Amino acid sequence: MIDGLSRWTVIAITASVAVLWIALGVVFPDSWAGVTLSVAASPGTHTAMLRLAVPIALAAIGGIFAEKSGVINIGIEGLLIVSAFSAVIVTFWLGSGESTFAVSHHWWGLLAGVLVSTLFALLFAVVCIEYKADQIIAGLALWLIALGLAPFVSRIVFDSPNTGNVGTFDNVTIPVLSEIPLLGYLLFDTPPQVYLMFGAVLVGWYVLNWTSFGRWVVASGENPKALDTAGVDVRKVRYAAVILSGVFAGLGGAGFALGQLGTFAGGGETDMQGRGFIAIATYLFANYHPLGALAGSFLFAGLDAFQLRIQNIGYAVPSELIRTIPYVTVILVITFVGKTRLPDAAGENYESGED
Amino acid sequence: MTEPGTEHTDDAGGVETATAGDLAVHLDGITKRFPGVVANDDVDLLVERGSVHALLGENGAGKTTLMNVLYGLYEPNEGRVVVDGTERAFGSPRDAIDAGIGMIHQHFMLVDTMTVAENIALGNEPRKWFGMAVDRERIEREIRDLCDRYGFDVDPTATIADCSVGVQQRVEILKALYRGADVLILDEPTAVLTPQEVEGLYDVLEELTAQGKTIIFITHKLGEATHAADAITVLRDGESVGTVDPNRTTREELAEYMVGREVLLEAETEPNEVGETILSVEDIAVEDARGVEVVSGIDLEVRAGEILGIAGVDGNGQAELIEAITGLRAPERGSVVFDDADVTDWSRRDRIDAGMSYIPEDRHERGLVMSFDLVENGVLGSQRSEEFSESGRIDWQGVRDHSEEIIETYDVRPPDAEADAESLSGGNQQKFIVGREFERDPRLVVATHPTRGVDIGSTEFIHERLLELRRAGIAILLVSSNLDEVRSLSDRLAVIYEGSFMDVTDPDDLTEEGLGLLMAGERPESRAASDSADGMSPTTDADSGGDA
Numbered sequence: 001m002i003d004g005l006s007r008w009t010v011i012a013i014t015a016s017v018a019v020l021w022i023a024l025g026v027v028f029p030d031s032w033a034g035v036t037l038s039v040a041a042s043p044g045t046h047t048a049m050l051r052l053a054v055p056i057a058l059a060a061i062g063g064i065f066a067e068k069s070g071v072i073n074i075g076i077e078g079l080l081i082v083s084a085f086s087a088v089i090v091t092f093w094l095g096s097g098e099s100t101f102a103v104s105h106h107w108w109g110l111l112a113g114v115l116v117s118t119l120f121a122l123l124f125a126v127v128c129i130e131y132k133a134d135q136i137i138a139g140l141a142l143w144l145i146a147l148g149l150a151p152f153v154s155r156i157v158f159d160s161p162n163t164g165n166v167g168t169f170d171n172v173t174i175p176v177l178s179e180i181p182l183l184g185y186l187l188f189d190t191p192p193q194v195y196l197m198f199g200a201v202l203v204g205w206y207v208l209n210w211t212s213f214g215r216w217v218v219a220s221g222e223n224p225k226a227l228d229t230a231g232v233d234v235r236k237v238r239y240a241a242v243i244l245s246g247v248f249a250g251l252g253g254a255g256f257a258l259g260q261l262g263t264f265a266g267g268g269e270t271d272m273q274g275r276g277f278i279a280i281a282t283y284l285f286a287n288y289h290p291l292g293a294l295a296g297s298f299l300f301a302g303l304d305a306f307q308l309r310i311q312n313i314g315y316a317v318p319s320e321l322i323r324t325i326p327y328v329t330v331i332l333v334i335t336f337v338g339k340t341r342l343p344d345a346a347g348e349n350y351e352s353g354e355d
Numbered sequence: 356m357t358e359p360g361t362e363h364t365d366d367a368g369g370v371e372t373a374t375a376g377d378l379a380v381h382l383d384g385i386t387k388r389f390p391g392v393v394a395n396d397d398v399d400l401l402v403e404r405g406s407v408h409a410l411l412g413e414n415g416a417g418k419t420t421l422m423n424v425l426y427g428l429y430e431p432n433e434g435r436v437v438v439d440g441t442e443r444a445f446g447s448p449r450d451a452i453d454a455g456i457g458m459i460h461q462h463f464m465l466v467d468t469m470t471v472a473e474n475i476a477l478g479n480e481p482r483k484w485f486g487m488a489v490d491r492e493r494i495e496r497e498i499r500d501l502c503d504r505y506g507f508d509v510d511p512t513a514t515i516a517d518c519s520v521g522v523q524q525r526v527e528i529l530k531a532l533y534r535g536a537d538v539l540i541l542d543e544p545t546a547v548l549t550p551q552e553v554e555g556l557y558d559v560l561e562e563l564t565a566q567g568k569t570i571i572f573i574t575h576k577l578g579e580a581t582h583a584a585d586a587i588t589v590l591r592d593g594e595s596v597g598t599v600d601p602n603r604t605t606r607e608e609l610a611e612y613m614v615g616r617e618v619l620l621e622a623e624t625e626p627n628e629v630g631e632t633i634l635s636v637e638d639i640a641v642e643d644a645r646g647v648e649v650v651s652g653i654d655l656e657v658r659a660g661e662i663l664g665i666a667g668v669d670g671n672g673q674a675e676l677i678e679a680i681t682g683l684r685a686p687e688r689g690s691v692v693f694d695d696a697d698v699t700d701w702s703r704r705d706r707i708d709a710g711m712s713y714i715p716e717d718r719h720e721r722g723l724v725m726s727f728d729l730v731e732n733g734v735l736g737s738q739r740s741e742e743f744s745e746s747g748r749i750d751w752q753g754v755r756d757h758s759e760e761i762i763e764t765y766d767v768r769p770p771d772a773e774a775d776a777e778s779l780s781g782g783n784q785q786k787f788i789v790g791r792e793f794e795r796d797p798r799l800v801v802a803t804h805p806t807r808g809v810d811i812g813s814t815e816f817i818h819e820r821l822l823e824l825r826r827a828g829i830a831i832l833l834v835s836s837n838l839d840e841v842r843s844l845s846d847r848l849a850v851i852y853e854g855s856f857m858d859v860t861d862p863d864d865l866t867e868e869g870l871g872l873l874m875a876g877e878r879p880e881s882r883a884a885s886d887s888a889d890g891m892s893p894t895t896d897a898d899s900g901g902d903a
Binding site: 183228229 | 428448449473
């Protein structure tokens with residue numbers, strides 16, 4: 001640990017830089033500070049931030065469950081990719097803009113995305129828990145398989161790594177609440193995946209901290225033997241946690257694809273652009289706290305939204321560099337704040353009855 | 356006194372005849388086989404309700420296996436488990452818990468980051484709001500009730516990481532009671548406790564049996580079994596030697612049952628001529644991994660042919676002190692002089708080459724590479740030495756011969772140089788490490804807990820070897836939490852508390868109580884009076900080295 005760079009010092013430095021920036025921006029509206037300030041303060045940036053946060057926040061909640069239970073799911077990016085892709089392709093097959101059983105095909109697509117992601121998570125769980133594979137290698141495999149599978153299937157269906165466009169969810173506007181000044185348009189006039197994100201984060205936080213299952217997940221990651229001798233099956237808890245990570249990541253990937261993109265580009269790093277890895281950085285940054293992870297995903301998604309809009313108004317900002325910010329932040333946080341502590345048994349396979 | 360009965364007819368002395376008393380547990384003809392080993396061979400155990408029953412035996416005698424059968428962790432290949440007169444087949448610990456059996460493992464099964472209450476209720480959480488939330492108030496209330504009933508002083512809201520080892524043990528006991536256990540199995544419960552905490556534990560056991568609970572405790576320490584138990588069943592090599600009444604037997608007899616031959620219980624030390632100073636440490640201060648100073652200005656000196664013992668409760672800086680001496684951790688200040696050379700800045704490798712042997716505290720972490728076989732483990736630390744190299748490569752045949760010699764001399768079982776270290780029991784791993792380090796032809800042996808987890812027979816052997824090295828003029832620095840061991844072997848004994856030496860003295864001048872008090876940071880009245888004016892201050896460094 002480095003002396004003199006305590007948490008409060010870091011916070012104070014950050015705060016003074018922010019104050020300086022705002023002051024400069026207000027006094028000189030035409031300066032670089034002024035332009036960036038107006039972009040950062042614009043409602044469009046905020047709306048974009050919320051939507052871009054969806055895959056990060058949901059994947060982070062999923063990752064928290066898996067890793068807290070002792071299974072490091074580094075393949076969460078792969079889950080985002082397969083869920084996004086299958087959500088789009090199922091919606092496309094069913095016919096976008098139509099509905100079955102009075103439910104819009106976008107919702108059926110979302111459900112399909114979540115199911116496929118859960119299936120992949122289950123596969124990962126079987127490999128790690130039943131066959132005791134190295135979690136990091138299995139996780140990387142999960143990502144690489146998704147990276148290849150999505151554009152491959154897309155080529156068969158669309159003759160291109162990119163899928164056709166299926167359009168996006170409509171905004172769901174909640175009467176009265178959406179009229180609240182400042183926050184109303186942001187929180188109550190927004191596409192459904194944003195509501196899903198808030199709901200899932202709250203549910204995740206509640207389950208982890210206040211239910212017995214949540215306590216078992218924590219015990220399974222810290223000292224699985226303690227849980228085993230207390231009469232709880234560690235395998236079952238870990239299966240449940242990893243499957244949950246598939247459900248959450250599936251909601252994130254499918255919600256992002258159907259609510260924000262309307263299509264899925266499978267080339268290169270795909271439309272997910274490493275958001276699953278940013279999610280891992282985010283929950284580490286938040287030391288596995290679901291609400292902290294939500295805040296962290298706002299931070300990183302906000303940077304992304306800011307960067308996109310700055311480019312739109314003609315400033316050249318290196319987006320590749322901006323995307324390194326989450327990882328740099330995590331390293332800084334781990335080095336200087338030192339709060340992040342991995343669960344004791346994270347990454348270790350557990351075998352009942354061994355001595 | 357109870358009349359523990361046995362149905363089988365063992366020829367060992369002191370065996371009682373069978374009684375049909377009120378049995379809480381009856382294990383009948385338990386056999387448990389593992390690939391290549393019979394861990395329990397037709398073992399009977401009859402435990403009377405409301406009694407303290409000791410299960411005595413050496414490491415590898417099958418005590419823990421037998422209890423794991425009773426606790427549902429293992430299923431026996433043969434035999435019956437009868438609890439409260441009903442035959443049971445436990446498929447998992449959950450079944451055993453439901454039948455009123457609780458187990459307190461040697462390594463506590465606690466989650467450090469959770470609270471006392473959360474740990475106690477783990478897996479049995481009462482719920483509220485239609486099962487949607489854990490009812491924490493109810494857990495805490497129930498724990499407070501239990502504490503009142505059995506006279507425990509435990510705060511349910513404290514985090515485990517902040518609790519002392521003694522309190523953690525009580526939490527484990529509460530955990531079993533909370534689940535409604537009537538039979539409590541304690542696996543080596545005193546291994547981690549100070550003498551004062553051990554006394555406290557005996558009081559707890561007494562209180563528990565007074566209220567009708569039955570205690571089975573596993574131990575390899577004779578003194579504990581005779582002191583605390585109402586009946587003692589001795590296991591040897593997976594078989595039951597018999598059940599005896601502690602009032603009608605002697606320690607020597609019990610030791611013979613355990614080992615199968617006569618044993619010297621106390622190492623014989625005769626005065627030895629000490630030579631030049633081999634190791635001298637001056638005003639050393641060491642920080643731990645968190646940057647907290649845990650060794651604050653210790654001086655010590657070890658001479659050729661002398662054993663300097665360091666006693667203390669684990670976590671008072673002895674680990675860091677030893678790491679600084681052996682070159683595993685850089686001290687903040689102070690110097691280490693070894694064989695007239697200032698080695699403070701020397702690397703670990705240079706120190707090994709200069710003749711510093713080291714038996715580490717944690718054999719898994721530092722003593723062995725668990726996935727290596729014994730041939731490979733035998734050369735660790737000497738991999739660059741002339742002896743084992745052949746034109747720049749390792750001479751594996753030479754290494755193999757060397758390892759096989761260690762295995763034979765130190766009676767490592769199974770005697771197979773190609774067995775992976777992890778396949779050996781803890782005691783055998785330890786014997787192998789001790790052998791490797793002793794055969795390095797050292798000038799100084801730094802031995803931390805050299806007999807931890809080792810059975811009586813091997814302990815006797817390791818002690819003899821230590822004394823042989825001492826006679827040969829080797830300097831020995833011995834750290835042990837086994838008080839009998841440091842007291843009987845050491846020529847001088849230092850007591851460490853919170854990073855300083857409380858006292859350095861002839862161990863014969865110290866009673867067990869006196870030693871216990873020093874370890875707890877208190878100076879006994881008589882010694883305080885004879886000390887200098889500032890003798891009461893625990894931070895004052897006792898004069899060390901000079902009084903040899």
